[in-house]
Amino acid sequence: MNEMILMVLTGFAASLCIALSKNKHTFRNMIFITAPFLVLLQNITYQKDSLVNEIKIADFGNGLSLAVVDSPNMVATLFLYVASILWLFAAFYTLSYIQKNSLKKSTRFLSLFTLAVSSAIGISVSANLLSLFIFYELLTMATWPLVGHKENQEAKKSARLYLYYTLGGASLMMLGIVIIWKYSGNMNFQYANGMLQMVPSNLQKITMAALLLGSSVKAAIFPLHGWLPKAMVAPTPVSALLHAVAVVKAGVFAILIVIHNVIGLDLFFQSGIYKYVLFSSGFTIIYASIRACGEDNLKKRLAYSTIAHLSYIVYAGCFSLLAAVLHFLAHALMKIVLFMAAGIIQTETGKKKISEMAGIGSMLPKTFSAFTIMSLGLIGLPPVIGFVSKFQLLGYLPNGLSSIYSSIFVISGMVSAAYLLPIVIKGWFELSKTKKIKESNGMTVPILIITLSACVLTLLN
């Protein structure tokens, strides 16, 4: 069996094992930690075969197949690495989170968590649009019970909303996929460019719209972003890994694939559809940044910030894949730390709202230092990787556009300072009569390591 298939199947097998491990919690936790290790190991030692383009897992006839690619392209490789490395850190974090919060139905939680990340990894290495779609739907199915994990009325409602949004998006995507398949016969996108050119011109616009709209649900672009802030009702590990990295980045990944490989940059600019993408993502950046300022709930504020930053990546992806990929990486590192820190604050002190967070810095110094550093990075200040990526974003904007469009980045940078710095200031400088709390290592160590590596990555760049 091919190693790439093995890598994808490792996660699914682990998820199944966890689901079947009845009350053996040690065994279950071992598998939960081992799975990302194994995937990462396979990832690093993987050597491409270079003889075949795609490796079929299942063949559905008529040129339809579930297949993985042999050598992933740049975006796919990056997504694969980001997902599997952060999965490892998130795994440690999740276990102590579960222990600290005494989360109910933890076996189901861990199993679905593993299933969801494995699907994201499947998305990153899928060879054709149909495989991407199948993993995409698996991701939806696995995340739905995670969003509603708290099982109160609010959680159920959010989960239902999430499912409606993503199923609607998937339906649109399916339309695009059917049209592409019907006219080009081949859906392998990691090697082909501009499959859309084979589609007759009267259907091209519909196809583009369907594919872009379908994938922008998970990427939370403006009119379709409503599920993300609501989904923050989920336990923090889900918000951290899935709703800051895996799920939303899968959406962004799909958009980048659609723009660069399915539509092709030539057609993308000729047909004028780039204007809509630029406008909606630009609008999302501004809109979500402003909405973030008004949120008092820390996780919701971070969620709006995620929405804004996802649009950064899409926006940049219209011009340069490199800038997009860099911000893709930077945002994943920064946002997961911010969410995890929010989770620690909530676990240790029970505080969810920003207005309650006076003096949190002296209570949880390690956690809050990481939070502060990454906030600076998200605003676009040194020393974190966010500085580099934002610099690149500005640098890659084409000359003709730069006057209007680069102002979006500058404005939103200022707005993100407006919604992140108050938290930092409040946390460090507003004193309250609370003692220092002992931070649990299981949760703080992962975020400190990620923070450190993000700083180191800046220097390497």
Place this chain on the structure above:
Amino acid sequence: MIFAIPLSFFVGAVFCILANKKITAKKIAITFALINFALCFQGNFVNNLLAKGSFGLGGWTPPYGIEFFAEPIGLTFVCLVSMIGFFGLMYAGAIPSKSKQNNNLFFALTLFLLGALQAISLSGDLFNIYVWLELSSICAFAIMGYRTKEGAFATFNYLLAAGVAGVIFLLGTGLVYGASGTLNLAQISTLPNPGQSISSGFALIITSLLIKMALTPFHFWLPDAYGNSPTKTLGVIPAIVTKAPAIILFKIALQLHQNQINWIAFEFFLPLMGAGAVIYGSLMAVKQAKLKKILAYSSIAQLGLVAIGIGILDVKGTLIQIIAHSVVKFSLFCSVGALEHFANIKTIDELKSTFQKSPILSWVFIICGFSLAGIPPFAGFFAKYYLVVSSLEKNNFFIVAVILLSSLLTAGYFLKILENIVFTKYTKKLKSLIPKTIYFPIVFNCSLVIIFGIFLPKLISALEGLA
């Protein structure tokens, strides 16, 4: 040999009537179902499906004799009936009867029904189809109202609908015979200049078939009939009874659409009615509280997709949809029946204890629910995929939109069920009262939902390529 397949059911039915306490009707029925199963799936199964040709019953060749006409679509349905029948009988056998009366008649009628359904899809002439269709309706009616008061009332509507449909069918057959002098479909298809009366005859026949397959607006009999029929029948009836008219309609359409039937009109109306069924069935399902009623309305919606497939003459989409839906609905109706009979769970709100009472059935609900919504990698996905492809070929964007919307509509009613199963507080595990024997047919069919999702598209494409 092709006669042997339905014949095995008929012979079994006769033996069932003669059953006594030692050799019970249940055992006889399952044995003959197994024989039928073996006959259907013997040897090289795919080659069997591709066997094509006409067989005159008793050596009398058409146009005088009774013709059995084998072709892939009909044979696929024969195999489906055999499989569902076998598991449906196992399910019926596992449900203990409340009264002390013996069940000889029940099993005999079920076997007659199954044999008739197989014979329908093998028949090559209109009058035969009529006879088998009526036999199946009468048997289905008798089983659904079998020794229960509410069942008898509910199926009265079905009797009326089926009776009216039968008369209309006969009328259509008469018109066709009067104008063409033959009832054989193959011969009708070679007529050079069919007249007005042939096409109006077929219009009547198609209307009758639409009533029998409960396509909106002719669906009125279905929700009550399914919602009140006894638990034993839930294996066989909902899964395949309405599919047989659909298969006949599809066969007639494929054979005669070029010349004899004015198919342009049906190409317009059938998808439109199908789309109506999808929307209406899903919306009505949201309102229901009883589980069986939800599933019944969901059947209406899913049959709407079948009608769309028939209208646009999409072989792959229609066949996958029929097979996937049969398997899914078999699992769902059997699970609901088991929960109702053994755990007293009848409505959505009572579902909250399902996960403690029976985790297996909860998984059945989850998998089948996702398959109904057309989510890959389950069986329902490729039906939708190919239906979208074909309706794009016909440039019918309204239908494309409805098919795509149907997964959201399905989520609309099925999510209520899934939420009650998945998002409930665990208390201690309740002792399961559901007997183990009942799990086998359900779990087998549920696993088929996953297996078919992977292998069915390829098999059906092969059938279509060689047909």
